[in-house]
Amino acid sequence: MRTGRRPAKRDGTTRDELTFARPLVTVDVVIFTLRDGRLEVLLVRRGGEPFTGCWALPGGYIHPTEDADLDAAARRILFEKTGVESPYLEQLQGFGNAVRDPRGWTATFVYFALIASDALALKRGANADEIAWWGVSEQGMVEPQLAFDHTVILRRAVARLRAKVEYTSLPVHLLPAKFTLPDLQKVYEQILGHLIDKSAFRKRMAEADFVEPLPGERRPASNRPAQLYRVKPGLSTVFFDRTI
Amino acid sequence: MRTGRRPAKRDGTTRDELTFARPLVTVDVVIFTLRDGRLEVLLVRRGGEPFTGCWALPGGYIHPTEDADLDAAARRILFEKTGVESPYLEQLQGFGNAVRDPRGWTATFVYFALIASDALALKRGANADEIAWWGVSEQGMVEPQLAFDHTVILRRAVARLRAKVEYTSLPVHLLPAKFTLPDLQKVYEQILGHLIDKSAFRKRMAEADFVEPLPGERRPASNRPAQLYRVKPGLSTVFFDRTI
DNA sequence: TTAATAGTGTCTCTAAGACACTATGAA
DNA sequence: TTCATAGTGTCTTAGAGACACTATTAA
Numbered sequence A, B: 001m002r003t004g005r006r007p008a009k010r011d012g013t014t015r016d017e018l019t020f021a022r023p024l025v026t027v028d029v030v031i032f033t034l035r036d037g038r039l040e041v042l043l044v045r046r047g048g049e050p051f052t053g054c055w056a057l058p059g060g061y062i063h064p065t066e067d068a069d070l071d072a073a074a075r076r077i078l079f080e081k082t083g084v085e086s087p088y089l090e091q092l093q094g095f096g097n098a099v100r101d102p103r104g105w106t107a108t109f110v111y112f113a114l115i116a117s118d119a120l121a122l123k124r125g126a127n128a129d130e131i132a133w134w135g136v137s138e139q140g141m142v143e144p145q146l147a148f149d150h151t152v153i154l155r156r157a158v159a160r161l162r163a164k165v166e167y168t169s170l171p172v173h174l175l176p177a178k179f180t181l182p183d184l185q186k187v188y189e190q191i192l193g194h195l196i197d198k199s200a201f202r203k204r205m206a207e208a209d210f211v212e213p214l215p216g217e218r219r220p221a222s223n224r225p226a227q228l229y230r231v232k233p234g235l236s237t238v239f240f241d242r243t244i
Numbered sequence C: 001t002t003a004a005t006a007g008t009g010t011c012t013c014t015a016a017g018a019c020a021c022t023a024t025g026a027a
Numbered sequence D: 001t002t003c004a005t006a007g008t009g010t011c012t013t014a015g016a017g018a019c020a021c022t023a024t025t026a027a
Helices: A015-019 A070-082 A150-165 A170-174 A181-192 A198-208 B015-019 B070-082 B150-165 B170-174 B181-192 B198-208
Strands: A024-035 A038-045 A059-061 A088-097 A106-114 A131-135 A211-221 A223-231 B024-035 B038-045 B059-061 B088-097 B106-114 B131-135 B211-221 B223-231
Touching: A024 A070, A024 A088, A024 A150, A024 A170, A038 A070, A038 A150, A038 A181, A059 A070, A070 A088, A070 A106, A070 B088, A088 A150, A088 B070, A088 B088, A106 A150, A106 A170, A106 B106, A150 A170, A150 A181, A170 A181, A181 A198, A181 A223, B024 B070, B024 B088, B024 B150, B024 B170, B038 B070, B038 B150, B038 B181, B059 B070, B070 B088, B070 B106, B088 B150, B106 B150, B106 B170, B150 B170, B150 B181, B170 B181, B181 B198, B181 B223
Parallel strands: A024 A106, B024 B106
Antiparallel strands: A024 A038, A024 A059, A038 A131, A088 A106, A211 A223, B024 B038, B024 B059, B038 B131, B088 B106, B211 B223
């Protein structure tokens, strides 16, 4: 577990590793939602140094007394910003090097989260500009310049999302609890960036077997109404046998 | 980037977060090799507290002055133990919570590595028992009890390896530079735990197009000799269209 | 010639993809 | 009846999987 090369204390750690040379470690969360059929990411404007005034991914330090584990820290950060209690949350990747923060060697555990845009209340600070949703391009680009290495991180998160959408049920987490199959198909198409054959799509969903119709409930319109579905209780992410 | 709730200093950090409550962070590496057709993992016996005398995954602290980034830290740790310069190295996952280390809140960036068992020299310490290869079961179990949460970590690493073997060229990294297609097929079969049709396997390898024959070179035996191949220069991991 | 393994060819049958068709509501 | 979208059926064709066949060496 350790490789200290200087005189070791009783527990095997060296003084300078514990006291001086310890990198700063944070948890950052890439929070996605879908609004008006567009993929958006939550950004916050930084108050303190460094990168003052820059937009950045929400993140923060681990609170050892509050956070049971890394997931809990990510969930706390997300809840503090969005008020969402049970998002889809998945660890993305760690990023750490000597140059991403001008203050020195830092590392971050990055999570990515999917939430439905309904029942969502952004927690703004004194300044209404402090937190906002920003549209994300298919390549993971966003309008403002981001602090730290957050441009790279966001690009990775979008790449992961797009990759997993090909073969998982992830997109349901971007929809409200009740949705129709055409709704779901539109989300897949939006994130993948291309149209999907209706018949093929429904076959996949039937095989994957993670949604169930809500008996009787249909979404009315001036045309044939669509069956409402929900995710089968107790199911988390489902992996498909084949790509969509 | 931060969410301090106590009086913030000029840079936005609070005193106790920086000085007291910072979790210890390490980098651990799950190093796999194939010896006598068996998947093995490198373990080291711990000297210091806690878990004295227990076997554990090789790991250590980040050395901010030596390690440019997380990958470099993992590569250094691996090189110190095995002498291998350019392993296949991939970040697995972060693990962090309040209970995995009795000393308090700790987190680790875990990597997994694949190396060929030829041209490999274990760096032993004074005690010859300090470092050793241990066979890994298909479920990722190993004979000795492991320190910290390393049992969980190892299981995850084996799961990731087995999953990726289904659709990537990863297993070549477990073979020496020159190998035959039957060699490669045996590695796939060994890790996946089932036999593969020879014809289907060779079709996949041809499609994936990541190996090239070494003209003329063949491995002789008292039967038809097999063509020797190598990985195409400049190629890293290749993902297959379909599963094996 | 035989034993043993390397390497290729072929056949069948499933299922992916394309697309046409039917169903059901409001206006 | 028409329009619009929901939902199902069918046909064609590529390719996965199974398996048989040929090739090449040493003994």
